[in-house]
Amino acid sequence: MSTTQSDRLRGLLEPLVAAKGLDLEEIETSKAGKRRMLRIIVDSDEGVELDACAELSREVSDLLDETGAMGEDEYVLEVSSPGADRPLTEHRHYIRATGRLVKFQTADGGEMIARILDVDDEGIDLEVPGVKGRKATARRIAFTDIAKARVEIEFNRKDKKEEEA
Numbered sequence: 001m002s003t004t005q006s007d008r009l010r011g012l013l014e015p016l017v018a019a020k021g022l023d024l025e026e027i028e029t030s031k032a033g034k035r036r037m038l039r040i041i042v043d044s045d046e047g048v049e050l051d052a053c054a055e056l057s058r059e060v061s062d063l064l065d066e067t068g069a070m071g072e073d074e075y076v077l078e079v080s081s082p083g084a085d086r087p088l089t090e091h092r093h094y095i096r097a098t099g100r101l102v103k104f105q106t107a108d109g110g111e112m113i114a115r116i117l118d119v120d121d122e123g124i125d126l127e128v129p130g131v132k133g134r135k136a137t138a139r140r141i142a143f144t145d146i147a148k149a150r151v152e153i154e155f156n157r158k159d160k161k162e163e164e165a
Contacts, residue, residue, distance in 0.1 A: 048081040088149040105148040
């Protein structure tokens with residue numbers, strides 16, 4: 001998708017998405033056989049429920065049809081949340097991942113897995129799990145020192161509601 005089309009779609013869709021209390025994370029188009037695929041990724045601090053995606057999908061479809069923004073060719077519209085394994089790239093992503101285990105690749109080529117404890121404007125306070133019975137250690141990492149970050153999926157971690165009970 002050309003930058004101008006992406007910018008045009010973002011400009012058209014962002015107010016609609018924001019009115020729903022969501023963040024427009026990504027707009028992606030691709031070819032799917034003879035049709036085009038328009039994928040819109042949305043998120044919020046509380047996450048996104050399936051019903052919210054379905055409702056937004058209907059409204060986006062109506063808006064795109066009304067404005068002709070996708071042209072006359074057929075396209076498939078998909079509105080979804082980013083999923084647990086998406087990269088953390090924005091400040092708000094790190095805030096939303098507080099309490100989660102994250103795999104970091106550092107700017108100097110290093111790698112670590114740590115739990116996000118707190119996030120501020122300059123960086124992140126982490127808890128690095130201990131190895132072989134050792135205690136966890138605290139560490140701070142600046143955003144400028146992060147090359148890549150992605151949430152690690154934990155199947156056996158209790159959620160906050162279970163821990164508080």
